[in-house]
Amino acid sequence: MKPTRYLPYLLFILSVIIYLTGFLFSYDYLVKDWQSGNRLDTARSVAEYAVMYASLLLFCALFRRYRYGCVVAYLLLIIVSVNSFISYCCYLVYHSGFNIGMAVSVLDSNIREAGNMIGYYLLPLFISLILLLVNILVVNMLSKIKWSWKLYIATALWFIMPAVFLLKQHWFGYKGGAPMVKNIIYHFKDLEGAYRLNKNMAKITDNKVAYHYQKEDQGTETIILVIGESVRKQNMSLYGYTRTTTPNEDAQQDQMILFSDAHSPGAITNLSIPLFLSPISPQDYSTHIEKVSDNVVNMANSQGYTTYWLTTQNNIKGVTEIATFSKHKKWVNGYDMSLMPFVADALKDKNKKFIVIHVTGSHPDPCLRYPESFRQFRDGSPMDCYDNSIFYTDHLLGELFKKLDGQNAALIYLSDHGLKYSDQKLIHADSKESTRVPFYVWFSNPNLKNHYRFDKNVDQPVSTSYLYPMVMKMLGLKEIKLDKVENDNFMKLDHKVINYKDLNP
Numbered sequence: 308m309k310p311t312r313y314l315p316y317l318l319f320i321l322s323v324i325i326y327l328t329g330f331l332f333s334y335d336y337l338v339k340d341w342q343s344g345n346r347l348d349t350a351r352s353v354a355e356y357a358v359m360y361a362s363l364l365l366f367c368a369l370f371r372r373y374r375y376g377c378v379v380a381y382l383l384l385i386i387v388s389v390n391s392f393i394s395y396c397c398y399l400v401y402h403s404g405f406n407i408g409m410a411v412s413v414l415d416s417n418i419r420e421a422g423n424m425i426g427y428y429l430l431p432l433f434i435s436l437i438l439l440l441v442n443i444l445v446v447n448m449l450s451k452i453k454w455s456w457k458l459y460i461a462t463a464l465w466f467i468m469p470a471v472f473l474l475k476q477h478w479f480g481y482k483g484g485a486p487m488v489k490n491i492i493y494h495f496k497d498l499e500g501a502y503r504l505n506k507n508m509a510k511i512t513d514n515k516v517a518y519h520y521q522k523e524d525q526g527t528e529t530i531i532l533v534i535g536e537s538v539r540k541q542n543m544s545l546y547g548y549t550r551t552t553t554p555n556e557d558a559q560q561d562q563m564i565l566f567s568d569a570h571s572p573g574a575i576t577n578l579s580i581p582l583f584l585s586p587i588s589p590q591d592y593s594t595h596i597e598k599v600s601d602n603v604v605n606m607a608n609s610q611g612y613t614t615y616w617l618t619t620q621n622n623i624k625g626v627t628e629i630a631t632f633s634k635h636k637k638w639v640n641g642y643d644m645s646l647m648p649f650v651a652d653a654l655k656d657k658n659k660k661f662i663v664i665h666v667t668g669s670h671p672d673p674c675l676r677y678p679e680s681f682r683q684f685r686d687g688s689p690m691d692c693y694d695n696s697i698f699y700t701d702h703l704l705g706e707l708f709k710k711l712d713g714q715n716a717a718l719i720y721l722s723d724h725g726l727k728y729s730d731q732k733l734i735h736a737d738s739k740e741s742t743r744v745p746f747y748v749w750f751s752n753p754n755l756k757n758h759y760r761f762d763k764n765v766d767q768p769v770s771t772s773y774l775y776p777m778v779m780k781m782l783g784l785k786e787i788k789l790d791k792v793e794n795d796n797f798m799k800l801d802h803k804v805i806n807y808k809d810l811n812p
């Protein structure tokens with residue numbers, strides 16, 4: 308038996324290894340999950356991608372045998388190599404899994420910086436060219452084998468499997484995490500997102516805002532705004548829930564101004580966050596998104612604050628654009644506590660600072676939002692995972708309170724929206740139940756708390772759109788009245804604007 312007989316198989320295995328290594332570089336949380344003992348998901352993902360990838364190579368080998376099919380085959384191989392190039396850049400250039408921050412930093416950096424960076428891209432380029440070469444050899448060799456019906460079926464898996472994932476997502480709801488359907492060109496969605504972002508971003512950043520607000524005082528030196536995700540206040544002991552899900556916040560009640568009846572202006576992230584970070588009216592949201600260029604971050608910049616945006620979330624329309632107004636921005640992959648070292652760095656800044664921390668909080672699936680050591684509630688209740696995710700966010704807030712202790716500092720916490728409990732599931736919906744959210748300001752000392760009198764009564768219903776005027780006041784400006792707050796406008800999922808009191812219970 309000639310050794311060359313094994314060559315196609317060896318090259319095939321080499322190709323799969325290069326591809327999967329790139330895949331794990333891009334989704335580094337899978338490696339972390341594996342290390343932390345949560346191996347089933349990682350093993351399943353790797354296996355699914357290995358099968359889809361092998362199927363694609365067989366598909367190319369089959370097409371390679373035909374005159375025009377050959378073009379399709381080579382084109383697919385080039386796309387696969389480009390995809391792997393991005394993956395290797397994650398690890399070798401950015402030292403992290405893929406996230407939207409890379410797209411933003413590439414869009415942000417000017418030509419000179421790009422020139423300095425070119426050297427870093429050579430190794431990823433080399434690896435992806437090797438992959439292309441290996442794949443051409445593999446496909447050429449495989450095209451000559453004897454084709455059985457089983458092989459024909461195997462060639463279809465790479466597009467049948469994503470279709471099955473898509474249907475599963477459609478019928479069973481997607482379980483959160485990266486909102487993507489697993490497919491062989493896993494960076495396609497990111498590239499599309501970066502392209503869209505680039506288009507929107509220019510529109511928004513080109514819209515210059517001149518701030519002429521009336522100055523009242525020097526403002527609080529350190530302001531942290533924590534934007535929670537899918538947090539129902541109904542599940543927080545701070546708001547009377549029976550399980551002690553928020554012990555750290557409960558203990559700090561005396562240092563808070565707590566809004567007892569707050570609701571979000573929308574039931575989904577990409578509507579509610581831009582609506583409370585900027586004075587844009589809900590009526591303008593669909594047609595004049597460029598108006599979000601007036602937002603709390605931009606306003607803080609105008610008042611001489613150093614601004615930070617630290618997040619574990621991925622690209623969200625209207626939110627990423629606002630994030631780019633921050634002087635320093637960081638997208639981090641992993642649990643929310645992975646943000647803490649970046650917060651610590653930001654706090655070392657001697658200047659006045661405005662730090663936004665946008666966490667993944669209790670985003671569906673909540674079971675994936677905290678490490679095993681935070682599995683506090685395990686009675687078999689359908690709320691166990693969800694309550695644990697609240698408990699984990701409370702831990703993060705507790706750590707922030709400790710860090711700010713003794714400084715001239717305030718922390719605002721609110722959630723983008725809540726969720727509705729229906730048929731044993733927590734869902735996004737246009738309802739009062741799913742828009743009740745935590746909303747408070749915590750102060751590092753009683754003097755500071757006594758200094759602030761906000762316009763809104765803490766016991767009355769209030770939209771979190773009130774955040775913008777509230778932040779004004781904390782930056783040392785006189786707060787303005789916004790119609791959308793006074794009229795209590797709510798933007799439904801279909802973008803229709805109604806009065807909050809007319810929303811379904």
Ligand SMILES: [Zn+2]
Nearest residue numbers: 537575576723
């Ligand atoms: Zn959300």
